[in-house]
Amino acid sequence: MQKQWRLAARPDSIPDASHFDLVEVPLPQLEPGKAIVKTLYLGVAPVMLRYMRNETDFESPLALGSVMAGRGVAQVIESDCSSLPMGAIVQARLGWQEYALIDSSDRPAPFLLPTDLPLSHGIGAVSLSGITALVGVRDIGLIKDTDRMLVSGAAGGVGSHVAEIAKALGAQSVVGIAGGPEKCSRLKTEMNYDEVIDYKNEDVNSRLDVAFPDGIDLYFDNVGGPLLDNVLGRLRRRARIVICGSISEYLVEKEAKHRFANLQNLGRQDAKMEGFFVFDYEDTYADCIDTLADWVRQGVLNPVEHISHGIETMPDALADLYLGNNVGVRMVKVAEPALLS
Numbered sequence: 001m002q003k004q005w006r007l008a009a010r011p012d013s014i015p016d017a018s019h020f021d022l023v024e025v026p027l028p029q030l031e032p033g034k035a036i037v038k039t040l041y042l043g044v045a046p047v048m049l050r051y052m053r054n055e056t057d058f059e060s061p062l063a064l065g066s067v068m069a070g071r072g073v074a075q076v077i078e079s080d081c082s083s084l085p086m087g088a089i090v091q092a093r094l095g096w097q098e099y100a101l102i103d104s105s106d107r108p109a110p111f112l113l114p115t116d117l118p119l120s121h122g123i124g125a126v127s128l129s130g131i132t133a134l135v136g137v138r139d140i141g142l143i144k145d146t147d148r149m150l151v152s153g154a155a156g157g158v159g160s161h162v163a164e165i166a167k168a169l170g171a172q173s174v175v176g177i178a179g180g181p182e183k184c185s186r187l188k189t190e191m192n193y194d195e196v197i198d199y200k201n202e203d204v205n206s207r208l209d210v211a212f213p214d215g216i217d218l219y220f221d222n223v224g225g226p227l228l229d230n231v232l233g234r235l236r237r238r239a240r241i242v243i244c245g246s247i248s249e250y251l252v253e254k255e256a257k258h259r260f261a262n263l264q265n266l267g268r269q270d271a272k273m274e275g276f277f278v279f280d281y282e283d284t285y286a287d288c289i290d291t292l293a294d295w296v297r298q299g300v301l302n303p304v305e306h307i308s309h310g311i312e313t314m315p316d317a318l319a320d321l322y323l324g325n326n327v328g329v330r331m332v333k334v335a336e337p338a339l340l341s
């Protein structure tokens with residue numbers, strides 16, 4: 001038997017254990033062309049709230065009672081699929097469960113992880129969080145070495161990689177915004193941010209005035225809302241804004257969402273603002289993982305991970321994202337790999 005979390009209710013506030021049922025069910029049976037995997041780590045992401053509310057079109061609609069959607073690191077323990085050999089360690093769409101039947105035709109397809117690095121990095125630095133940061137900084141942000149760069153949500157899963165990646169690509173200095181003194185201290189000591197702004201305890205306007213007296217060239221935005229509007233009012237010529245996410249607005253109803261006052265500044269400053277979705281960059285995953293894994297091996301990229309233990313902790317892990325409790329990539333360790341004969 002295995003444990004599995006199923007969606008029990010659609011949240012209209014921060015998701016918690018009351019929105020899920022933990023059930024015990026038999027292990028899946030192997031099907032032609034597929035593989036059975038043992039879950040080792042599961043990731044959580046802000047977007048999961050939107051899966052629970054059926055607000056995305058890239059995750060299949062989640063009926064109440066179905067296994068909660070999510071990706072993780074897993075070991076192939078039975079296989080009828082040549083691209084998913086026995087024993088392989090993969091990052092895949094698993095769902096919140098201890099064993100899963102996976103399919104190489106999923107999009108994004110399961111991908112193999114480097115085996116010389118800690119398996120937990122397959123949730124963060126050498127996986128979708130790291131790839132999101134890399135694509136955002138390099139391909140959307142088109143970073144230049146003269147850029148004065150700002151990052152919001154800087155101590156989160158994606159944000160914790162952004163300054164190191166930006167510097168690996170030539171940036172001179174990067175300013176991060178996060179909530180609370182502990183996070184802000186760790187932004188400097190562990191994540192290579194040069195300046196930090198604690199938006200929960202400091203006057204963001206005056207700190208931005210001092211940090212960017214001539215304006216902002218590149219903004220990596222994880223939070224959206226009023227802070228994005230503030231930055232729009234501070235753009236330098238040919239600035240770029242990378243819309244990675246808008247976590248401050250995911251629980252805000254449509255009518256109450258922030259109305260932007262400074263959008264016209266994009267035109268005035270010849271600037272661009274561009275969103276992107278990491279699933280659309282699947283063709284680049286192998287190259288991105290090679291780059292990110294090399295940076296980790298060289299000590300250029302130092303993954304910050306926030307790990308709880310046991311599949312029972314999944315709802316709390318998801319809630320932590322909305323409560324601001326996580327530092328770095330929030331994940332759950334579910335099991336050790338099996339010893340396969």
Ligand SMILES: NC(=O)c1ccc[n+]([C@@H]2O[C@H](COP(=O)([O-])OP(=O)(O)OC[C@H]3O[C@@H](n4cnc5c(N)ncnc54)[C@H](OP(=O)(O)O)[C@@H]3O)[C@@H](O)[C@H]2O)c1
Pocket residue numbers: 044045046047128129132153154155156157158159177178179180183222223243244245246247248249276277278279320321322323324325326327328329330
């Ligand atoms: N474009 C893509 O393909 C892609 C891929 C992955 C993620 N994303 C997006 O990127 C963003 C970061 O994702 P992540 O996985 O790294 O999550 P994350 O940043 O670890 O998310 C949790 C953090 O968000 C901050 N937060 C929570 N509620 C907030 C609010 N109301 N206002 C401001 N900050 C708030 C908290 O940090 P503080 O304590 O500092 O507030 C919290 O620790 C999210 O918006 C996510 O949806 C986009």
